[in-house]
Amino acid sequence: MSEAELATPFRDRAGRALQDGFLQQALTIATTKFLELRREAFGEFPEGDALRDRARAIKEATLQRLDHYLEQLVDNVERLGGHVHFATTPDDARRIILDIAKRTGTRMAVKSKSMATEEIHLNEALEAAGVTPVETDLGEYIIQLAHERPSHIIAPAIHKTKGQVADLFARELNRPNVPADPEVLTAIARAELREKFLQADMGITGANFAVADAGTVVLVTNEGNGRMVTTLPRVHVAVMGVEKVVPSMTDLAVFLAILAKSATGQKLSVYTTLVRGPRKPEELEGPDEFHLVLLDNGRIAQLGGTLREALYCLRCGACLNVCPVYRSIGGHAYGYTYPGPIGILLTAMLNGAASVKDLAHASSLCGACADACPVRIDIPRMLIELRKEVDEKKIAPWSERVVFTLVAWLLRHPALFRLAAPLARVFQRPFARGGRIERLPLFFGEWTRTRDLPAVAARTFSERWAALEREGR
């Protein structure tokens, strides 16, 4: 999303999404389908629950000794002939990658889907440096041609119709008569991208996992683009958040057993690729250089912060699919790289709590995300803490703070509260409809714009209770 779009308040972005009929329908179909497939996959897999607990424990154990496992990873990657770089900020990461591009004479870079490179806005930096970045995941490719941003972690282009994709290909690829047929559209993309894979100098990937004691980076894809970009170009650069390290191959197998099931309901994704450094001298193919960029970008500070648990995240997308808010507004409305309930936490981690002062409330705290999460991340707990933080830092609007303080005080004084009820009944008369208040005047209007308030009852519970007690006697 562009800076200009981010300048529009979250409410307006969400409002726009709610009015987009196609987006609404696509979101419902996609998220419902993912949910069904996920339920089926775990339904056939009785050991799933135990493995989720195991996976959660592995993540926590790894964080407890993150320094140790990262050191091990670095040593082993270097032993296998790779280079490791350390990036504290997105700017560091971009500079590291641009340096490699410059030194190796890179003119074109093919990318397989990676949230980490989205997070550091790598494509813009590459373009500015004269390197053409080409997204190769079909969904990402469509988004790149359209100059848009992904709307779902797993299905980045679910907001586009096949007709829109056909028009886009006709226009951007100069192809006449493109039919709105997914099969044909996929074949066109295959042909276009095959050329790019063969021409590109550099392959850029993220990493789903990195195995510390094997110095191995693990990529999971369904299309095969992850294999292409790590096989054909001369240089392979993998960008990875520090939290993606896992201790051993035994641990890796636990995550593989649950990742695809949570994401798409597959038992395994089509391709799981374990990369152990650059081409070996006795092998025909593979890159001459392998670089691993370890990215901090706010993660390390959360090892000791309220968002630590969010560092367990596998980016499977399950919490998006079950989230009633995400299902209604889609990924774009969140406005940052990572959408959905976990996206709010990751955005706070990357950009600070102030960046989510609206988003922190874009959740009903229903708990569906925590139930769906393969590593059982307690997202609602962290959202509440984030809301508290936002309020303590006085990031919430002053009117909201004044009213909430008043209400809190009233609740602590039962005598006053009893007095307040009849008063409120008089004042709410012009605003209440069918037992609900949908619009309030003045600064209260902001709050009720996106919320309904139950009207104060004709008789409050304590009034009825008192009456009942009298009758009972």
Place this chain on the structure above:
Amino acid sequence: MSTRAEFLRRIRAELARTPALFPATPSLRPAHPREVADTIRRELSERWPATLQRFQQEFERVGGVLHRVATVQEVPSVVGRLARERDARDVLTWHPSALGFDPARGLADEKLTCRTMPEAVPDAAARRALRDTIATTPLGLTGVDVALAETGTMILRSGPGRPRSTSLLPATHVAVFDRTALVESLAQVAVLLEAWHADEASGAVINFITGPSRTADIELTLTRGVHGPKDVHAIFVERPLRE
């Protein structure tokens, strides 16, 4: 730009002020993975028919096609039929040392040109030429290191004579294996992975392949062959290849 030392120092500082969220340990790894792997293989060799059945069921579920032949001599005729159905005249193959048998004669009898991958690495120019060959040949014939029944997955290690793109660039991938490749579960695969990585000589890449390349990125319509092969076939040979 940060250095390794600075990075680790900050991590240690954060960890020092954070108690664990709960007590946790990573998975217990086998102390001698090679011995455990051998034991697993031995046990599995006694119940391979059931494992093959499960593999077939899962492999077909993800869109693979399994062929079963008695001996390795029958492999070329299956490949020949698949090639004719696709109007293919050329077949890429792993080097015989990697495949466990030499299909060249048999493929020639099927009127197919066999492009065998070299075992030794040629010079840069020859490597470029080979890459063009791999990229334009319609069918790739490979071996399989592990056939994982639980998920219908074929696991292939790269190495001399077994370039990784033979199972990636051709539109059709045909893989040959016997009972010794079959394992039941991901947990067993974990032991094999532990054993392999202890082995310094192993190749730069290990690929798990679970059916044909696929996408659902346009209106969630499942489409095959987006970047990798559209067709994936497995040929199971009843008599072990390396007898």
